[in-house]
Amino acid sequence: xxxxxxxxxxxxxxxxxxxxxxxxxxxxxTVTDPAGAVxxxxxxxxxxxxxxxxxxxxTENSGMFR
Numbered sequence: 001x002x003x004x005x006x007x008x009x010x011x012x013x014x015x016x017x018x019x020x021x022x023x024x025x026x027x028x029x030t031v032t033d034p035a036g037a038v039x040x041x042x043x044x045x046x047x048x049x050x051x052x053x054x055x056x057x058x059t060e061n062s063g064m065f066r
Contacts, residue, residue, distance in 0.1 A: 030063045038063025 027046060031039040042059045057065040 026066060028064065028066050031059050031065065032063060 029044075031042045031044065033039055038059075040059055040061045040063055042063070042065075044057045044059060044065045046055045046057075047053070059065045
């Protein structure tokens with residue numbers, strides 16, 4: 001009986017941990033011109049071709065975007 005209770009609790013906590021998982025990602029890059037100079041203030045757009053979702057960003061003074 002004790003073993004059954006332990007398995008029940010283990011299953012309960014494992015199920016809770018499974019639902020706590022999230023999916024997240026990030027993209028970081030630098031925009032440069034053909035001469036290799038950074039491009040501050042450039043508009044960057046990422047489109048998920050699967051869902052059509054679009055995210056936009058503007059590069060920083062260093063040409064970086066997140």
